[in-house]
Amino acid sequence: MQAVLVLEDGSVFYGKAFGATGEQWGEVVFNTGMTGYQEVLTDPSYCGQIVVMTYPLIGNYGINKDDFEAKKSFVRGFVVKEECHRPSNWRVSNKIDEFLAREGVIGISGIDTRALTRRIRNHGTMRGIISSAATDIQTLIDKARSCPQITGQELVPTVATKEIYTVPGNGPRVVLMDFGAKANIVRCLNQRGCEVVVVPPTTTPEEIMTLGPQGVMLSNGPGDPTDVPYAIKTVSNLIGQLPIFGICLGHQIIGLAVGGKTYKLKFGHRGANHPVKDLATGRVFITSQNHGFAVDRQSLPPDVEVSHINLNDNTVEGLRHKSLPVFSVQYHPEAAPGPMDSEYLFDQFLANLS
Structure with missing residues (x-):
């Protein structure tokens, strides 16, 4: 079955449909990871987006029951150069086509993902429509141009827990504010003995304090951080009361909570090979990333310092309060693009807990 992807600038890419059928819209972004497509498909931070994989062969090791970051997929569409029909892996339980069909995710294969990625890099992320049903291309382009921007959508409530x-665990109690938390964040805390209490993003500071935590973790999540003002207010009130560690969206929320500003990146950082420098030690880490917004360095108050930078574009990758046990990173220390070099940040957080 033929499928098509159109962008709001009028670009059209024809290919073959796989996974679910139908039509869906979203922000079109690209991921440069050579592996990890199952984690990408189940990462709640991709909610609202059509994901393009730059690596040319996807699905070669199938889908397994162990590598899910969430119980379901939140991506709007999945774009690949070539879909592997015969995966080979001792853990495989499903083909990627079967998984996408079950999750209702429309896939398209056989397109020039290199050309598509270059267009996004040159012109920025764009709204798009992926369809295996429509034949009127101009109608699809008009729909893409009328779709909502990623900013202003209430995506966090869609992916976050509704209940505590x-x-x-036998160790310190940590409250995890869930904005779309990846399963490995809970796993990394739990492996270190923490009792993890996962709470909805709308939980108030008073409700968090009644849980008796020794620290607060802020998770990753989708969309624009300014679209969760209630979380920013909560974190602002918690600063100074408890140690706080933020990852990805949690990092951006800390930046806003201390009085800083955020901005949208041209095409974002999504992949498993982004170099980040720790300014305190000079050490460089190869990191896994997935975000479209960044903290504005110039907007930060004097009592907050930049701790890490991205060596590709010098954007802010980490923050640290100069006198309080509050810090954050933009990348994913719980995700291993190879060695688990960045997991030391969880140990650093635990060292702050009393």
């Missing part, structure tokens, strides 16, 4: 739940 606890993952038992």
Whole structure:
């Protein structure tokens, strides 16, 4: 079955449909990871987006039951150069086509993902429509131009927990504010003995304090950080009361909570090979990233310093309060693009807990 992807600038890419059928819209972004497509498909931070994989062969090791970051997929569409029909892996339980069909995600293969990625890099992320049903291209382009921008959409409530739940542990109690948390964040805390209490993003400071935590973790999540003003207010009130560690969207929320500003990147950082420098030690880490917004360095108050920078474009990759146990990173220390070099940040957070 033929499928088509159109962008709001009028670009049209024809290919073959796989996974689910139908029509869907979203912000079209690209990911440069050579592996990890299952984690990408189940990362709640991709909610509202059509994901283009730059690596040419996707699905070669199939889908397995162990590598899910969430119980379901939140991506709007999936774009690949070539879909592998015969995966080979001792853990494989499903083909990628079967997984996408089950999750209702429309896939398209056989397109020039290199040309598509270059267009996004040159012109920035764009709204798009992926369809295996429509034949009128101009109608699809008009629809893409009328779709909502990523900013202003209430995406966090779509992916976050609605109820408080606890993952038992024998160590310190940590409250995890869930904005679309990846499963490995909970796993990394739990492996270090933490009792993790996961709470909805709308939880108030008073409700968090009644849980008796020794620290607060702020998770990743989708969309524009300014679209969760309630979370920014909560974190602002918690600063100075408890140690706080933020990842990705949580990092941006800390930046806003201390009085800084954020801005939208041209095409974002999405992949498993982004070099980040720790300014305190000079050490460079190869990191996994997935974000479209960044903290404005010039907007930060004097008592907050930049701790890490991205060596590709010098954007802010980490923050640290100069006198309080509050810090954050833009990248994903719980995601291993190879060695688990950045997991030391969880140990650093635990060292702050009393």
